[in-house]
Amino acid sequence: MPIHDQGYRRYRGTRVPSGRAWWVIARAGVGTMLRRRAFVALLALAWLPFVVRAVQIYAATTLPQASFLAPDANLFRDFLEQQGAFLFFVTVYAGSGLIANDRRTNALQIYLSKPMTRLEYVVGKCAVLASLLLFVTWVPAFMLLLVQIAFSGSLIFLRDNLFLFPAITLFSWLQAVTVTLMMLALSSLSKSSRFVGILYAVLMFFSRALGGIVYAVTRDRRLSWISVPADLSRIGDAIFGLPSRGEASIAVALIAIGVLAVGSVYVLQRRVRGVEVVV
């Protein structure tokens, strides 16, 4: 006779209020990524520039001979620009399979038969990628600010550059949200994460190359809005109050990124469904 009946029993416990499925998806997605050693190694590599910048700040604040390394607002803008490479690799590694793998295994039918909306599903998947991207952009940049305060022992730098924290936050989040929406839209188009990764890389490099070709032919930087990285870079300069590099106007760059985001949401709205009807 069994000491414990392991047959089916009705559930008598409590249920969590609805609307939290996105959090379950986000938590599980981040956990899955962090169990991959290669991805953890990539994250560690992405923090190396932070270490270098922290040493720079330490040297500038403690060694008079290194005062020429003293940090200014540009340091934080340059740091975020440098993190662009890691942003790309983390996006491809963590984002390409987010929806494509679910489509490959027909998991959307499982997800959407649960008490959750399509919006919650998309928000959950967005949260997975966006949080990992913010971990390599916003978090280290914010930590750099703290490091500067800690090593200098005063709030003078922060007081003189009050715009820095909002600028870091706004630019990092704008980058993360734009890239996340774009990658998720691409991921919803295919069942192959490899194909999605290649497609994303081609789009990023192609748009940059096309922008370069257009400039070479026309000698006019106003058409550089074609390049997504250039648009983000232009907006970043404006947020940090840096002079324009002669590229497209900030308004055009904002419109280009806005159109990209709206287009991505449209694709997601069309592609994330419980059933795919082919007529």
Add this chain to the structure above:
Amino acid sequence: MDAISPVATLDDVAVVYGRQDALSGVTVAFGAGAVGLLGPNGAGKSTMIKALLGFVTPTRGRMTVLGHDVALQQRRIRAHVGYMPECDAHIPGLNAVSFVAYCGELSGLPRPDAMQRAHEVLFYVGLGEARYRNVETYSTGMKQRIKLAQALVHDPDLILLDEPTNGMDPKGRDEMLALIRDLAVNKGVSVLVSSHLLPDIEFTCNRVIVMDRGRVVADSLINSLKESPGQLFELRIKAPAGRDAFVATLNAAGFECHSTDDDVMRVFVPGSSGPRELFALAAAHQIQVRHLRPSVSTLEDAFARAVGVE
């Protein structure tokens, strides 16, 4: 919802895929217990289940599940409904217990409860020993079982099973059918089973809804459906002019006729007419009757009569 309320209703529901009518003005109510949804491929069974889940939006009509309007209260419905899709479906990269627990959490169970339920449900469906294996390494039969487990983990009041025995070996199929029957009979879970396999429906359900080309063509208790007024005969003939002409004659005379094997026909003689009329027709067309015996009506006969196949 009281005990006699239907668990799901469709009222004049139409679903169109492009120019193809998948459901055409379907009006039906599913009571508690086990109900079978029977029909040939393309009859609209899966579409009906997907419409009840809100996956496809009807062009007209109204549906309710567990007393809730499908158009307005999908989240509430899905909290109390389990769905086992027809196709292979799982969440990639997870072992069985993590997958089922994850589904429990998505359905609103607290994390510890979801994990405990996942273990219990996996033992119930017969995957207890394999619950730490990655789902992607499972055989087809095991994948069917885990689809049932994820549909049960949050303890639904109604489960929608779309072709639950697809790809299973005979032993696995028997076990799956026994589980479905146990859920409906002993565990108080209402079950809607969609299948094109008549024995599956006959074993698990006490009521059947027969669909054909997007319409409900029969809706009855299985026993009632089999006990149609009239008599059924097994008939073997020798027909110099061919069987088809005689089949056409029988059909024209109001008999329903369909073949089971190469040379055996099952002829349903409605009303009080008996074998005498069969013999008379055969004699009139110079057909030799080699074999005639009364037969018991099966679900297959009822299905054939309902969808009009020969």
